[in-house]
Amino acid sequence: MRALVLTGPGLAEVQEVAPPVAAPGEVVVDVERVGVCGTDVELFTGEMSYLRTGRARYPLRPGHEWCGRVAATGDGVDPSWLGRRVTGDTMLGCGRCGRCLTGRHHVCADLAEIGISRGRAGALAEQLAVPFAALHALPDAVDPALGALAEPGGNALRAVHAAGLEPGERLLVLGTGTIGLLTALFARAAGAEVHLMARDEAALRVARELGFDQVWTRAALPPVPWHAVVDASNAAGLPGLALELVEPARRVVCIGLAGVPSTVDTRDMVLKDVTAVGILGGSAGLPGAIAAYADGSVDARPLVAATVGLSGTVDALAGRRPRGAGPGPKIHIDPRR
Secondary structure, three states: EEEEEEEOEEEEEEEEEOOOOOOOOEEEEEEEEEOOHHHHHHHHHHOOOHHHHHOOOOOOOOOEEEEEOOOEEEEEEEEHHOOEEEOOOOEEEOOOOOOHHOOOOOOOOOOOOOOOOOOOOOOOOOOOEHHHHHHHEEOOOOHHHHHHHHHHHHHHHHHHHHHHHOOOEEEEEOOOOOHHHHHHHHHHHHHOOEEOOOOOOOHHOOOOOOOOOEOOOOOOOOOOEEEEEEEEOOOOHHHHHHHHHHEEEEEEEEEOOOOOOOOOHHHHHHHOOOOEEEEEOOHHHHHHHHHHHHHOOOHHHHHHEEEEEEHHHHHHHHOOOOOOOOOOOOOEEEEOO
16 A cells, blocks of 8 residues: 655655554554644654654654544454544553553553554555554544544643633633644634734734634733633743733643743742643543534634645645645645545
């Protein structure tokens, strides 16, 4: 089958590789759609920290935002999965440790991440092998574009839950990339008054097209109480700004990652009695994200700027947008093309 293979920093190509076989407890999925994520870009450029620690190494096969249809089942898997449309959890814990047994498999010490770490092949390929325990069925109302947005949607939904808002309270989202916009969409669906901040007016364009009219640059940000602030950016200075802006005794949620260490003055955190929450992965948010897509309360499809074939993945990883792409931040890949 065809699969995208990263062979070194800045080096990637579509190769012919052996198709996966459904091992005991696994299924093989015919992949329908895959999202290109910032993590995939960092694996491509060589900037991903896992490449320095040895948790990931070349050659590797990326892709962790995906959906598809089950084509084969291994021993021990209910055959009723065959033919079903699914997406899946990126985070694969050992299933035996205390973290896994208490619902925290996404921070398992032996965690493997599909398309990211410990040699687990990703979905930028015609087929993908996945443990059946990681699968989530997709209703008919969730099309391939939404199915491949379930994983980032789960991340964003977890950030909204962590913000601890009541309906009508005010949320400020820092950053208008995929996760920032998804966070805004899920927060709006939950009844929050949503504001977004970006580095410049151009970065606010998609937010406006999604119906958010309270969007700001830093210079224009109004002096109002922020009942929660979510940092969904990759700017090292914004976690500190989030702490500065949030109301005392409320919450700052950090879901973005900067390329260098961020500085937060814990004296401000203590004296303001602020709760800071970090979000890693969409595991616990996947069912809620899929349900919101299915019932129409969140429509994330405008975030997808274009869908291209597998041969277009290298351009997407290198930041070259397809001709005719829309303004959304997300590029999708259809490996069947």
